[in-house]
Amino acid sequence: MQVVAVCGPTASGKSGVADEISGLLSETCGLWVTTVVVDSMQVYRELPEITNQTRDRPAELVGIVPVTHEWTVAEHRRRARRVIEGSGAPAAVLDAGTGMYLNATVLDIPLAPKVPQELRRRAELAAVGAENPRREARRIELKLYGAPERGSIWEGDLLYDLTLIYLRPERTVLDLAIDRRSERIVRRGIPEALELRRLLEAGAPVNPSVLGSIGVRELLAYLRGELSLEEAREKICVRTRHLARRQMRWFDKLSRILSGRAGVTVIRSPREALSRARDIIGA
Structure with a gap:
């Protein structure tokens, strides 16, 4: 089965590329080709703005569990593989931002x-x-x-006929995109932070990983009066930049390891990815 994994750091534009490629593959095979989101935070249904769940095309494993649920890489692997292999189409697209989740989905590796x-x-x-x-x-x-x-966690056998498209923007371009993303989280994410605060005050066992995640931690601090809105935005921006660097280190390594075993293409911008998409995926 053909699987196209579009990976890259946050704010790189990979979701738009994944949606376009899903559409191209659907057009080619005459069946709906599913996009599966491979992300540790987009699974939480109460955080659509903070975790950037908005997209042009419906996708799987987005907004499916409450913030009280402890989502794991093993659960994500199980659900992702079930969607991929049960779709009925000859291909699937992954929109991947969490490196370990991507490894676990496409490689036969042991999990702790x-x-x-x-x-x-x-x-x-x-x-x-x-x-x-x-x-x-x-x-x-x-x-x-x-x-x-x-x-x-790097040497397992490939489970699919994999094409990896790695969006790796120049640092200055990515940092500007992260600035815009941080501003949007601050403008749109406060209602979600208010809902989280209500859950906490009601004694709900909110997952600690959610409470410490980018955007959530800062907006809760703003609501407690510990940060100004501008300070919250700046902290979100700094943490997102650090996350992006970690993501790129992971995907740098994954693209090297998969070279020769899968089709690997490293691309600087979504525009370049879309202009070359048909050639890359063979559509």
């Missing part, structure tokens, strides 16, 4: 088990001060749980 909350809290405390606290906490919690060593 989910550990109890008590062990997770102990690991988080033990990881305070580490260079990468989140990664160190994950290592410690797996050790406490007694999980066996995982194999490589």
Whole structure:
């Protein structure tokens, strides 16, 4: 089965490219070609503006669970593969911003088990001060749980006939797009932050990953009077830039590893991607 994965950092324009390619493939095969969003935050239905869920074409795995749900890479892999393989079309398109989720979807790789909350809290405390606290906490919690060593998350067999389109804009172009994205989150995301605050005040067990995510943390701080709106916007912008750099490091590595095993194309802009789309995907 043909799978076209459009990946890249946040604000790179990959969702628009994924929608266009889904349309091209649908036109070619005469069937609806599904777009599957591969993103750890767009699954939450209460955050359409903060997580940028708006798009031109319907997609799967967007806005499907409440913020009280703890979404995992294993659950995303299971649901994504079910959609891809059950669509009835000979192709599918992935709109991928979360690197680990993309690896897990297209490669046959081992995943670490989910550990109890008590062990997770102990690991988080033990990881305070580490260079990468989140990664160190994950290592410690797996050790406490007694999980066996995982194999490589990069070397699994490809599960599909994969074409990877990697949108990698120039840094200055991407930073300007992130500035615009941050401004939009601040303008449109306050109602969603107010709803989250209402849930918290009602005692709802909102997923900690949601509360710490970009946009949510800053807008909640604004509502508590800890930040001005401009300070919230600036913090969202800075954190988004850091996220984009991490995403690019991941996709840089993935594109190198897949070279020779899949069709890999690195492109600087959505316009270039769309002008070359038919040639790249063979439509």
